[in-house]
Amino acid sequence: MTTIAAPMASRPRRAPLSPPLVYGAAAIAFLLVLWFAATAIPGVVSNKVLPSPFDVVERFATLAADTFSGSTLFGHAAASLTRWLIGVTVAVGLGVPLGVLLAWLPPLRPAVTPVFELFRYIPPFAWVPIAVLWYGASTTTQAMIVFIAAFPACVINTQLGVAQVDSILLRAAKTLGAGAATTLSRVVLPVAAPAIFTGIRIAFSNGWMALVGAELVVGKQGLGFLISQGQINDSVSTILVGMITIGALGALIDVVLQRVQRLLLPWKSATTRPVA
Amino acid sequence: MATRVRSFWRTPPGKIAWLAICLGSIVVLLGAWWYLTRPGGGISPLFLPPPDEVLDAFVRLLSRPYLGSTLGQHIAASLEVVMTGWLAAGLVGLPLGIAMGWWRKARWVAFPIFQVLRPVPPLAWIPLAIVWLGIGESARVFVVFIAAIVPWVMNSMQAVYSIDALLVSAALTLGANDRQILTRVVCRTALPTLVAGARISLGNAWTTLVAAELLAATSGLGYIALNASRTLEIGILLVAMAIIGVLGALFSVIMQLVTRIVAPWSRANAEGA
Amino acid sequence: MTTTKAHGPTAKMDIRGVSKTFDTRAGAVHALDRCDLAIREGEFVVVVGPSGCGKSTLMMIAAGLEAPSTGQILVDGKPAGPAGPQRTVVFQRFALFPSETVAQNIAFGLRVAGVDRAERARRVTEQLEFMRLSQFRDAYPHELSGGMQQRVAIARALVVRPEILLMDEPFGALDAQTRTVLQEEVARLSREMNYTVMFITHSVEEAVYLGDRVVVMSSRPGRIKKEIAIPRDAGWRRLDIEEASSEPGFIELKREIWALIRTEIVRQ
Ligand SMILES: Nc1ncnc2c1ncn2[C@@H]1O[C@H](COP(=O)(O)OP(=O)(O)O)[C@@H](O)[C@H]1O
Ligand SMILES: [Mg+2]
Numbered sequence: 001m002t003t004i005a006a007p008m009a010s011r012p013r014r015a016p017l018s019p020p021l022v023y024g025a026a027a028i029a030f031l032l033v034l035w036f037a038a039t040a041i042p043g044v045v046s047n048k049v050l051p052s053p054f055d056v057v058e059r060f061a062t063l064a065a066d067t068f069s070g071s072t073l074f075g076h077a078a079a080s081l082t083r084w085l086i087g088v089t090v091a092v093g094l095g096v097p098l099g100v101l102l103a104w105l106p107p108l109r110p111a112v113t114p115v116f117e118l119f120r121y122i123p124p125f126a127w128v129p130i131a132v133l134w135y136g137a138s139t140t141t142q143a144m145i146v147f148i149a150a151f152p153a154c155v156i157n158t159q160l161g162v163a164q165v166d167s168i169l170l171r172a173a174k175t176l177g178a179g180a181a182t183t184l185s186r187v188v189l190p191v192a193a194p195a196i197f198t199g200i201r202i203a204f205s206n207g208w209m210a211l212v213g214a215e216l217v218v219g220k221q222g223l224g225f226l227i228s229q230g231q232i233n234d235s236v237s238t239i240l241v242g243m244i245t246i247g248a249l250g251a252l253i254d255v256v257l258q259r260v261q262r263l264l265l266p267w268k269s270a271t272t273r274p275v276a
Numbered sequence: 277m278a279t280r281v282r283s284f285w286r287t288p289p290g291k292i293a294w295l296a297i298c299l300g301s302i303v304v305l306l307g308a309w310w311y312l313t314r315p316g317g318g319i320s321p322l323f324l325p326p327p328d329e330v331l332d333a334f335v336r337l338l339s340r341p342y343l344g345s346t347l348g349q350h351i352a353a354s355l356e357v358v359m360t361g362w363l364a365a366g367l368v369g370l371p372l373g374i375a376m377g378w379w380r381k382a383r384w385v386a387f388p389i390f391q392v393l394r395p396v397p398p399l400a401w402i403p404l405a406i407v408w409l410g411i412g413e414s415a416r417v418f419v420v421f422i423a424a425i426v427p428w429v430m431n432s433m434q435a436v437y438s439i440d441a442l443l444v445s446a447a448l449t450l451g452a453n454d455r456q457i458l459t460r461v462v463c464r465t466a467l468p469t470l471v472a473g474a475r476i477s478l479g480n481a482w483t484t485l486v487a488a489e490l491l492a493a494t495s496g497l498g499y500i501a502l503n504a505s506r507t508l509e510i511g512i513l514l515v516a517m518a519i520i521g522v523l524g525a526l527f528s529v530i531m532q533l534v535t536r537i538v539a540p541w542s543r544a545n546a547e548g549a
Numbered sequence: 550m551t552t553t554k555a556h557g558p559t560a561k562m563d564i565r566g567v568s569k570t571f572d573t574r575a576g577a578v579h580a581l582d583r584c585d586l587a588i589r590e591g592e593f594v595v596v597v598g599p600s601g602c603g604k605s606t607l608m609m610i611a612a613g614l615e616a617p618s619t620g621q622i623l624v625d626g627k628p629a630g631p632a633g634p635q636r637t638v639v640f641q642r643f644a645l646f647p648s649e650t651v652a653q654n655i656a657f658g659l660r661v662a663g664v665d666r667a668e669r670a671r672r673v674t675e676q677l678e679f680m681r682l683s684q685f686r687d688a689y690p691h692e693l694s695g696g697m698q699q700r701v702a703i704a705r706a707l708v709v710r711p712e713i714l715l716m717d718e719p720f721g722a723l724d725a726q727t728r729t730v731l732q733e734e735v736a737r738l739s740r741e742m743n744y745t746v747m748f749i750t751h752s753v754e755e756a757v758y759l760g761d762r763v764v765v766m767s768s769r770p771g772r773i774k775k776e777i778a779i780p781r782d783a784g785w786r787r788l789d790i791e792e793a794s795s796e797p798g799f800i801e802l803k804r805e806i807w808a809l810i811r812t813e814i815v816r817q
Binding site: 020021023024025026027028031049104105106107109110111112113114115117118119120121122123124125126127128129130132133134208209210212213216217224227228230231234236239240242243244246247248250251254 | 284285286287288289293294295297298300301302305322323381384385386387388389391392393395396397398399400401402403404406407408482483484486487490491498501502504505508510513514516517518520521522523524525528
Binding site for chain 2: 642648691
């Protein structure tokens with residue numbers, strides 16, 4: 001006997017944010033079909049403005065096999081990834097220890113605040129002209145932009161992660177006779193690790209985004225360079241292949257990092273919100 | 277003694293100590309800058325000019341047109357593009373994000389599209405914009421729009437989606453219909469978060485605009501920076517960077533003020549967060 | 550299954566054969582099993598039971614915020630519609646609208662019902678006075694203590710003149726002293742206004758003090774295990790809770806109910 005046929009206005013708010021995939025897949029498929037139709041029906045969109053999906057796939061194959069503007073697609077991707085890796089490695093290597101220091105030794109915070117506030121609102125990209133002046137069209141220039149984009153997220157999230165460690169834990173460690181070094185390595189860092197890792201993930205993604213911008217302006221190789229060459233040659237399909245590759249690599253980096261995070265840090269993630 | 281030293285390092289400084297350390301740090305930085313860039317100081321003025329030269333550059337920018345426009349005109353050009361792109365993105369993104377947060381079918385359909393688009397950096401759209409629209413203002417507006425719309429949509433969606441379900445239940449039992457709940461309860465409660473999304477969006481728009489101006493512009497702050505770099509006028513370049521930074525900070529402050537005005541009840545305001 | 554004497558034409562709200570099964574990722578959760586409960590006009594019914602036994606679920610169904618898997622809710626003998634001001638709810642977590650002042654929160658139900666401004670102002674002012682909230686009229690919820698917030702929530706639920714007031718552990722989130730004050734306040738309310746109330750709690754003392762009838766639920770899946778009438782003319786009715794709880798009759802009832810709940814907790 002089921003009554004109360006009245007409409008249930010309560011919404012299933014507890015449903016996970018990730019939706020049933022069919023809807024999204026259908027929406028994306030619809031857009032692809034629309035894209036294809038627009039390019040297939042003559043007179044709607046010129047191929048010069050928007051090539052058909054098949055042209056893009058074909059262009060992808062060509063770029064993967066043949067040299068374009070100095071190297072194949074993979075060569076460009078490898079160049080970008082190398083610069084990115086250099087930049088983010090330095091950012092993590094300096095940013096995480098600095099974040100720990102700032103959280104662990106509070107008087108240091110006001111000392112770095114002026115610099116941090118000064119640089120915080122200057123977009124990484126605004127550093128490109130001066131980086132070019134300093135280091136020319138070199139890997140250092142690109143890596144520096146990556147570093148500038150990645151560094152703050154490392155510092156801030158590490159600091160938040162370490163600062164939020166419950167002082168009761170610290171006192172407990174002290175009463176158990178742990179010194180500063182032991183407390184830091186055995187208590188603080190494991191608790192802060194999820195926040196730190198989240199910071200690293202944001203840093204990696206910020207660095208990747210900024211690198212593309214830097215490569216648009218300077219350099220002779222890289223995915224950003226590839227799309228800027230596509231622009232110069234009026235080849236929209238090249239640009240699209242470049243954009244898709246950049247997006248796919250960016251997404252891949254994040255997926256891999258999420259996996260690694262789950263593997264390395266299976267315990268519950270920190271409660272603080274990550275800061276981008 | 278040892279413990280006293282330790283406890284100094286382990287305690288957050290008070291307000292006055294904080295200010296003193298801040299000021300000290302600024303003085304040290306300026307001093308180091310001046311000392312290292314003085315004649316024979318080890319750093320070439322071509323790498324980093326001394327502070328007074330940067331100040332001169334600022335005065336020069338203020339008093340004389342640079343690259344055909346006054347500083348005010350350059351700033352106005354940048355602001356115009358960023359505001360147009362950001363507002364246009366908001367006009368689309370805010371309602372779309374709210375709809376996606378409220379109607380799960382809308383979310384199911386549209387969210388994956390944004391998830392696919394999101395990893396492509398807004399900057400990567402610049403070449404496409406140039407091919408499609410040329411190096412005029414419309415290309416820059418387009419790129420700013422792309423950069424701004426994703427955070428508009430994502431944050432608005434999150435803001436609406438994460439409204440406490442109990443508030444909706446309470447409104448239902450008090451007799452509100454779906455439309456009243458959406459406008460009177462959900463959107464109003466989400467307002468601070470919606471404004472926060474707008475702020476993030478404006479930050480992204482600004483960042484991206486500067487990039488677009490390096491590539492496709494004939495005026496604007498990014499354009500000044502790139503030209504100064506080509507002509508080795510580092511002082512001007514640094515001033516342009518500083519103005520970009522100051523305006524970015526200003527946007528952030530203004531948006532925080534907006535939150536305070538439109539949502540005086542917000543707990544975040546009370547806590548100064 | 551216990552049959553209720555209150556069944557019949559006099560029942561204000563009739564919960565009939567209500568079962569509820571939640572489909573979760575971990576499998577089906579059987580929360581309620583054929584619950585029957587009839588509440589007469591003007592009656593104050595308190596539902597007690599071990600935590601997790603389905604009390605809140607029963608209330609959500611009674612409010613129309615959740616659909617039962619089987620069974621139905623009748624109000625005045627007719628199937629109850631969707632959630633609405635006929636049955637207002639006071640939640641444990643207050644659920645005040647953070648963007649509205651105290652007065653606006655209380656006016657909410659009147660405004661969505663299209664009550665005109667003057668009438669709205671009159672009734673809100675009256676309610677503010679009744680709940681002793683007048684001086685907080687323009688405060689925002691986050692500026693109030695928990696006890697004050699819950700007073701506002703009660704005022705907001707009462708101002709629309711519901712036929713039935715549903716309260717789900719309304720004092721569960723309050724400290725002991727505030728809770729005592731509010732318990733006495735609610736006792737006063739129901740005495741003066743003769744509301745029909747379904748009140749959920751896990752405090753046996755609260756149940757005996759406030760209820761005309763205490764309904765004990767079994768552990769999950771929740772069933773109505775036993776109903777105990779509290780004499781309307783009991784001597785402690787007019788005392789405050791501190792004094793009441795030392796009356797022999799009160800202690801006797803408390804012991805009886807507690808024994809029932811204890812067996813349920815042990816059975817889990
Ligand atoms: N929306 C839901 N989805 C799945 N399980 C639920 C849901 N709501 C309640 N439950 C489960 O139903 C049981 C009864 O919950 P509840 O009614 O909140 O108990 P009580 O209020 O008596 O403590 C619990 O085991 C709870 O986990
Ligand atoms: Mg409950």
